[in-house]
Amino acid sequence: MKLPSKYIALVVILSLAAIFAYQAYWLVTLYRTQCRAVEHDITEAMRLSDYNEMILRIERLKADSVRHGEVSVSAGYNDNNPYVQSRTIVTEQRGDSTFINLQQREVKDTTYIDTLQHADDTDFPFRRKNTMQELANYFQRGLHTGLDALHGPDFAVYDSLLRDELQRLELFIPYRLMYVHREAKADSTSTDIDTLGLRSTADYIPSSHAKTYEYNYDLHGKWLYFLTIEPIHGLVLRQMAGILATSAVILLVLGFSFWYLIRILLRQRTLEEMKDDFTNNMTHELKTPIAVAYAANDALLNFGQDTDKTKRERYLRICQEQLARLSGLVEQILSLSMERRHSFRLHRTTFPVSDILAPLVEQHKLKADKPVSIAMRITPTDLEVTADRTHFANMVSNLLDNAIKYSIEQAEVEIDAHRESETFVLSVRDKGIGIAKEKQAHVFDKFYRVPTGNQHNVKGYGLGLYYVKTMAERHNGTVKVESEPGKGSEFVIRINQEKD
Numbered sequence: 377m378k379l380p381s382k383y384i385a386l387v388v389i390l391s392l393a394a395i396f397a398y399q400a401y402w403l404v405t406l407y408r409t410q411c412r413a414v415e416h417d418i419t420e421a422m423r424l425s426d427y428n429e430m431i432l433r434i435e436r437l438k439a440d441s442v443r444h445g446e447v448s449v450s451a452g453y454n455d456n457n458p459y460v461q462s463r464t465i466v467t468e469q470r471g472d473s474t475f476i477n478l479q480q481r482e483v484k485d486t487t488y489i490d491t492l493q494h495a496d497d498t499d500f501p502f503r504r505k506n507t508m509q510e511l512a513n514y515f516q517r518g519l520h521t522g523l524d525a526l527h528g529p530d531f532a533v534y535d536s537l538l539r540d541e542l543q544r545l546e547l548f549i550p551y552r553l554m555y556v557h558r559e560a561k562a563d564s565t566s567t568d569i570d571t572l573g574l575r576s577t578a579d580y581i582p583s584s585h586a587k588t589y590e591y592n593y594d595l596h597g598k599w600l601y602f603l604t605i606e607p608i609h610g611l612v613l614r615q616m617a618g619i620l621a622t623s624a625v626i627l628l629v630l631g632f633s634f635w636y637l638i639r640i641l642l643r644q645r646t647l648e649e650m651k652d653d654f655t656n657n658m659t660h661e662l663k664t665p666i667a668v669a670y671a672a673n674d675a676l677l678n679f680g681q682d683t684d685k686t687k688r689e690r691y692l693r694i695c696q697e698q699l700a701r702l703s704g705l706v707e708q709i710l711s712l713s714m715e716r717r718h719s720f721r722l723h724r725t726t727f728p729v730s731d732i733l734a735p736l737v738e739q740h741k742l743k744a745d746k747p748v749s750i751a752m753r754i755t756p757t758d759l760e761v762t763a764d765r766t767h768f769a770n771m772v773s774n775l776l777d778n779a780i781k782y783s784i785e786q787a788e789v790e791i792d793a794h795r796e797s798e799t800f801v802l803s804v805r806d807k808g809i810g811i812a813k814e815k816q817a818h819v820f821d822k823f824y825r826v827p828t829g830n831q832h833n834v835k836g837y838g839l840g841l842y843y844v845k846t847m848a849e850r851h852n853g854t855v856k857v858e859s860e861p862g863k864g865s866e867f868v869i870r871i872n873q874e875k876d
Contacts, residue, residue, distance in 0.1 A: 385638050392634045399623055406619065410612045415589070417545050418608075422591040422601055425537040426529075427516060433527050520593045529593075531555045531573035534601070549611060552576035554602040582606070665698035672698075697743055722764040722850055729759045729793050729802075732769050737791070740776045748780055748787045755794040762800075762873055767847045772802065774840040775867050779806035782865070798874045800853075805866040811859040819857060820845040844869070 535553050542549065555573035560566075582604045592600040613620070672691040737750045761768065772791075780787040783806055790805040811819060818824050822842045841855075844867075848855040852872045859865035 384641055388634050388638055388641075392630065395630060396627060399627060403616075403620070403623060407612060407616065410616060411608060414547070414608050414612055414615075417547065418542075418589055418603065418605070419591065421538060421541040421545060421547075422589065422603060423513065423516070425534055425541050426520075426591065426593050426601070428537050429529060429534045430516075430519065430523055432533060433523060433530065437526060514595075517593055517595045520599075521595060524594075529555070529599075531575070535575045538603070547611070549605050549608075550577040550580035552580060552582055552604040554604070556600050556602060558598050558600060662702065665702040669695045669698040669702075722767065724762055725765055726760050726762045727765055729754055729761050730757070732765070732772065733791060733793070736769065736773055736776060740773075740780060744780050744787065746780070746783070746785060746787060748789070750776070750787075750789045750791065752791045753793070755792075759793055759795065761793075761871065763851055763871060764847075767850070771844045771847050771869060772804070774844050775804040775869075778840060778867075779804055779808065779865075782806070782808035784809060795873075796870075798872060800871045800873050801868065802871075803866055803868045805864065807864040810861040810863055811857065811865055812861055816857055816859060820855070 534555075538553065542551075553573075553575045554571055557570045557572060559568050559570075561568060583606060586604050586606050587608075589603045589605075590600050591603070592598070672694040676688060676691050733752055733754070737752060741748050741750065776789065776791075779789045783789075788807045791802070792805070793800075793802045795801070820841050822839065824842075845855050848869055848871065853870050855867060855869045857865060857867050
């Protein structure tokens with residue numbers, strides 16, 4: 377069972393839409409993942425910059441020959457209560473005396489403690505995802521508590537480290553960095569925020585769409601860094617430029633391939649319909665001369681028409697004409713079949729044009745079923761042409777046949793043959809029904825027939841003009857048509873006469 381072409385086209389379109397939808401879903405998912413990754417990189421860069429800034433402070437403390445310090449952080453349970461304790465020991469040399477200053481702080485991080493208290497007994501926190509990272513952040517903040525007692529954060533160093541870290545991550549973005557202290561009022565109705573430092577890249581002013589990332593380095597969230605940058609959508613799209621370009625190319629290739637496939641399917645469908653029409657028309661064309669010749673022959677054999685000389689000659693002439701017509705149809709089909717073979721060759725000879733045109737004119741006048749007037753003009757009268765004699769005659773015969781068939785009531789045809797430099801030109805002009813402008817480009821297509829509306833008396837199977845075009849091109853020539861509906865048509869064959 378053959379699947380209609382429209383259903384095939386629908387399946388192809390739905391398949392292409394599904395591929396496009398999946399590709400779009402994949403790209404959107406990738407885009408969101410990239411956005412989350414970039415945001416994580418930014419917050420991680422702020423944390424690492426804070427850690428490196430502390431390391432630099434510790435190195436400076438070690439190098440200080442006047443003041444030495446020791447910082448320690450511990451965490452655990454005391455009387456079944458979890459705690460974090462930081463201890464700072466400061467040793468100062470004053471003259472001949474040494475003074476030891478011990479500062480000890482015990483603080484509670486309720487967020488992390490709640491996490492520990494609500495964990496299942498069988499699910500130890502260290503086994504859970506991200507717990508190690510959270511624990512490292514927790515101890516980093518505890519270290520801050522002890523180290524800041526000796527020496528506060530160096531905001532300029534932190535800014536420099538953050539810029540280097542962002543560049544290392546290939547995040548070349550303008551930003552504004554703020555160092556603030558946030559303290560809730562006693563009545564807890566509002567919060568006081570003091571800006572302790574402000575730095576930004578050159579000439580950067582945050583827009584209304586800018587996003588702020590915050591990083592607090594203490595256990596109570598009172599000391600923070602605010603990093604303000606523009607939305608990262610453009611940055612992520614630039615990072616995905618290669619993937620987006622590749623996806624676009626793939627989609628274009630798929631779209632073109634599916635379009636070409638649908639086009640081929642539709643053309644194959646059209647060709648199949650044209651072949652069906654050709655088979656039907658060809659069957660009719662072949663049956664007609666056979667039936668007429670059979671009837672004439674039957675009249676001679678079975679009805680005694682052979683005794684009447686006039687009728688006998690008439691029936692024999694009918695048989696001869698129909699057999700000639702049948703022979704011409706078969707010859708034309710065979711010629712088209714042979715033309716597709718690589719072994720096909722033209723047998724060019726030089727002969728007078730009148731030797732071909734005169735018999736053809738008489739033949740078409742005799743077999744026409746309507747009054748026919750054919751005017752022939754050959755300039756000069758002894759004009760010769762170099763071509764394959766048989767195929768040249770078939771080309772002219774096809775043009776004459778069309779001129780007569782598509783003329784209403786009476787056919788008036790003009791044939792003109794002449795030379796233009798090294799080109800032989802032959803035109804066949806009629807005053808028939810003509811051809812619409814939009815149809816003229818298709819009249820030379822295989823199996824194509826110009827729609828004639830309600831006129832069904834014009835027989836044919838769409839091979840005549842295709843044959844003319846094919847043979848003209850085989851002769852290194854061309855054929856063109858000029859026509860206007862209601863005023864007739866003119867077909868012009870041009871054959872190059874230069875020797876190969």
